Amino acid sequence: MDTAPKPAWPSVTREERPWTTNPDQVGADGARPTRPERMMTAITVQVPARIAEATVEVSTDTVALIEAAAVALTRLQARAEHLAGLSELLVRTEAVATSKIERIYADMDDLARATVGAQAATSAGSTIAAAQALTALTASTDGGKPLTGAAVLAAHQRLLGDDPAERDYAGAYRTMQNWVGGSDLTPYGSAHVPPPPRFVAPLMDDLLAFANRDDLSAVAQAAVVHAQFEAIHPFTDGNGRVGRGLIGAVLRRRGLTRSVTVPAAAAMLADVDTYFDHLLGYREGDADSMVAYLARAAIGAAEAAEESAGHLAALRPEWMEAVKPRKNSAAHKMIEGLLRSPILDIERALALTGAAKGRTYEALDRLSEAKVLAEISHGSRNRIWVASDVMTETRELEERIGVRTKPSKRWT
Known part of the structure; x- marks a missing residue:
């Protein structure tokens, strides 16, 4: 020292x-x-x-x-x-x-x-x-x-x-x-x-x-x-x-x-x-x-x-395997863009798929059934979906950084 x-x-x-x-x-x-x-x-x-x-x-x-x-x-x-x-x-x-x-x-x-x-x-x-x-x-x-x-x-x-x-x-x-x-x-x-x-x-x-x-x-x-x-x-x-x-x-x-x-x-x-x-x-x-x-x-x-980079890199193939979308389908395009846009309303979802609204809702349903997406809204209006794995990574990254530092005894 x-x-x-x-x-x-x-x-x-x-x-x-x-x-x-x-x-x-x-x-x-x-x-x-x-x-x-x-x-x-x-x-x-x-x-x-x-x-x-x-x-x-x-x-x-x-x-x-x-x-x-x-x-x-x-x-x-x-x-x-x-x-x-x-x-x-x-x-x-x-x-x-x-x-x-x-x-x-x-x-x-x-x-x-x-x-x-x-x-x-x-x-x-x-x-x-x-x-x-x-x-x-x-x-x-x-x-x-x-x-x-x-x-x-x-x-x-x-x-x-x-x-x-x-x-x-x-x-x-x-x-x-x-x-x-x-x-x-x-x-x-x-x-x-x-x-x-x-x-x-x-x-x-x-x-x-x-x-x-x-x-x-x-x-x-x-x-x-x-x-x-x-x-x-x-x-x-x-x-x-x-x-x-x-x-x-x-x-x-x-x-x-x-x-x-x-x-x-x-x-x-x-x-x-x-x-x-x-x-x-x-x-x-x-x-x-x-x-x-x-x-x-x-x-x-x-x-x-x-470490987070490694976790994110593994998500896309995992999602593809879970959903098995047809190439260039709305679901396929949604998965392709989900790492960059892990929080979706219908407008953001449409931007990812480039498809008609009906096809986009079908893709949202498929990804939700495969547990790639989780809906956090209630009711049929103003619906919101999140890629839970990505949002969880935000919290886990903060925790991993934190363990490299001695926790405070005074801060609550």
Whole structure:
């Protein structure tokens, strides 16, 4: 083990700012500020350093992890290019995990309903929005295109544009002080008080300049971009989900991935305490540990995803054997497209088969009788079917990634 001191990285600067608590404001639980909150006259904010031209130096152990992560991601990307459905599975897994970190839990059936626009729980809609934001943010850097502020704001709009509590703030940097943890009403007892609003836009410009450099490791760059974004906390809400999406955007811009999204959030979810500890360490000047942490998360996620690739590859022949469809029939075409589109309503099914509605319903019935599809709707209208094996793989992939990390003793 490398026992040398960690390479230096600029830590946050702490500044005291005046604070006044409105004693009449009411929180979501109906309670007013406590006496200690009402007595607050100042808060200590943390202002991140400018990093646009900073040198990221890491230990020899971390260099080895970075190289191993690059190999694992390259291998996963190669599998995805020859296997339909893997990229979609990874996005779905990442969206579910990144939402769970924010305590947003979506049932798989509800997630399927929300995917096709059917009525579903709010948590499922939020998870679908996270997947859309993640996909858009990553796609914005396809082919090495620069990461832009407009793309970050657009991702935030996709994430929270339909949220009743946050839609007024979606797609814009915050104009108010925020904080992490503590009370809903004041920063009292909070874990992190980010910089005041006037610092946000300049710090984000600085972060984007760093994110678009090509003179450092892609994995190290992704780790620093994520941690710096969380230190800035530029939005009123959604910072974690957008910030974790930046990891994939940086890796895509640098060409380490071309179509896959590494589900690193599943590793973070498995031990959120360690994840948050590394973000804290980054703010205190330890970028090396943050980079090593992301590299390990990427390795574990990529290796677990390769197992999923093997499972997905086996499904199509299994389905064909179970259904025995005539070549080029509606059922045959439906099976061919099911890995990419494992959640179906009649419109999606028609798009897969290219057949008349009657033939398509016959194919849906055949696949359901063979237990390739399971119907999760009730009644004769707005029917929804899912390829249960694919949806189950989403949950199992998250669990496989998680077992590579020590489970948290504090997180419930």
